[in-house]
Amino acid sequence: MKFFLSFLLLLPLLLVSLLESLVKLFLPKKRKSVTGEIVLITGAGHGIGRLTAHEFAKLKSKLVLWDINKHGIEETAAECRRLGAKVHTFVVDCSNRGDIYSAANKVKSEVGDVSVLVNNAGVVYTSDLFATQDPQIEKTFEVNVLAHFWTTKAFLPAMMKNNHGHIVTVASAAGHTVVPFLLAYCSSKFAAVGFHRALTVELAALERTGIKTTCLCPNFVNTGFIKNPSTSLGPTLEPEQVVERLMDGILTEQKMIFVPSSIALLTILERILPERFLEVLKRKVNVKFDAVIGYKRKQQ
Template sequence: MRILLRFLLLLPLLLICCLESLIKLFIPKKKKSVAGEIVLVTGAGHGIGRLTAYEFAKRKSRLVLWDINKHGIEETAAECRKLGAQAHAFVVDCSNREDIYSSAKKVKAEIGDVSILVNNAGVVYTSDLFATQDPQIEKTFEVNVLAHFWTTKAFLPAMMRNNHGHVVTVASAAGHTVVPFLLAYCSSKFAAVGFHRALTEELAALERTGVKTTCLCPNFINTGFIKNPTTNLGSILEPEKVVDKLMNGILTEQKMIFVPSIIHFLTLMERILPERFLALVRQRIQIKFDAVIGYKDKAQ
C-alpha cells in the first residue's frame, strides 16, 4: 500500500515531465561543436563507420580510425584528410581484447585522449541456431558486445577525469525486438543496448554528467551484410540517412535513436499488448532475408 501511495505522489511530476517533453519537440536543440575533439570510430573501413568518420571530418574533428581491413581503413583515412581533418588509421581486430588494449595504448601515447568513442564495429551471421557455428557465435559477442567493454574501459577514464566526452553505441532495432534466423545477432544487440543503458546510469550515479551517451538502433540498412532483406515497415534504409540521424543525435546529445522512428512505437507495443496480437503484427510486418537453415525435421 505504501509503495502505491508513493507512486501516486509522483503523478504530478509525471505530468510535468510529459509536458516538458512535448514542448521540447517543437524547440530545436542547439547542436554542440565537435571541432578539435579526438574521435575514435571502430569498424571505420566501410559502411556506417566510414560515413560517420566523414561527417566528423567535415566538422574538423581529429579522427582515429580502427578496422580489421587495412585497405578499407586507409581509404577512409585518405578521404577524411581530403575533407581537411587529421586522420590516423589503425588495423585493429575488435574481436581480440589484447589487440584493442595495445592499440588504445598507442592512440593515447601518439595522439592523445579520445573524447568521443563510436563503438560501431559489428558482425552478423544470417542463419538459424543449428547452422551458426560455435566460433561464429563467439565472434558475434566478441565484436558486437565485448569490444564495447574493452574500448570503453580504455578511453572512458580520461573522459571522466575531464567530465567531458561521449560514448556512442551502434546497436540495432534487433536489440529491442527479435527476428528469426538472427539469434546470435539479436542476443548480442540486446546486450549492446543493455550496455548503453547501464553505462548511462552508472555515469549518472558517479556524477559524471559531462560524459554523454548515445545509442543508435536502426532497422535493416543497405550495406550488403544481410542479403535481400524486405519488410513491410518500409524500404531498406540507405546508410547516408542512418548516419545523418546518428550525427544529429550525437550533436544534440540524444540518448536513444530509432531509425525509422516507428521502431520506438513497436518496442512500446511489445511491452503492453497481448502476445497473440503481437504475433499477428509480426506476420503483417513480414521480415524476410536470405538465411541458412541447419535444422532438419527428423520425421522427414
C-alpha cells in the same frame, strides 16, 4: 501499498515532465561543437563507420579510425583527409581484447585522449541456431558486445577525469525486438543496448554528467551484410540517412535513436499488447532475408 502511494505523489512531476518533453519537440535543439575533439570510430573501413568518419571530418574533428581491413580503413582515411581532417589509422581486430588494449595504448601515447568513442564495429550471421557455428557465435559477442567493454575501459578514465566525453553505441532495432534466424545477432544487440543503458545510469550515479551516451538502433541498412532484406515497415535504409540521424543524435546528445522512428512504437507495443495479437502483428511486419537453415539438414 506504500509504493503505490509514492507513485501517486510523483504524478505531478510526471505531468510536468510530459509537458516539458512535448514543448521540446517544437523547439530547435542546440547542437554542440566537436571541433578539435579526438573521435575514435571502430569499423571505420566501410558502411556506417566510414560515413560517420566523413561527417566528423567535415566538423573538423581529429579522427582515429579502427578496422580489421587495412585497405578499407586507408580509403576512409584518404577521403577524410581530403575533407581537411587529421586522421590516424590502426588495423585492429575488435574480436581480440589484447589487440584492442594494445591499440588503445598506442592511441593514447601517439594521438591523445579520445573524447568521442563510436563503437560501431559489428558482425552478423544470418542463420538459425544449428547452422551458426560455435566460433561464429563467439565472434558475434566478441565484436558486438565485449569490444564495447574493452574500448570503454580503455578510454573512459580520461573522460572521467575531465568530466567530458561522449560514448556512442551502434546497436540495432534487433536489440529491442527479435526475428528468426538472427539469434546470435539479436542476443548480442540486446546486450549492446543493455550496455548503453547501464553505462548511462552508472555515469549518472558517479556524477559524471559531462559524459554523454547515445545508442543507435536502425532497422535493416543497405550495407550488404544481410542479403535481400525486406519488411512492411518500409524500404531498406540507406547508410547515408542512418548516419544523418546518428550525427544529429550525437550533436544534440540524444540517448536513444530509432531509425525509422516507428521502431520505438513497436518496442512499446511489444511490452503491453497480448501475445496473440503480437503474433499477428509480426506476420504483418513480415521481416524477410536470405538465411541458412541448419535444422532442416539435421532432420534429413
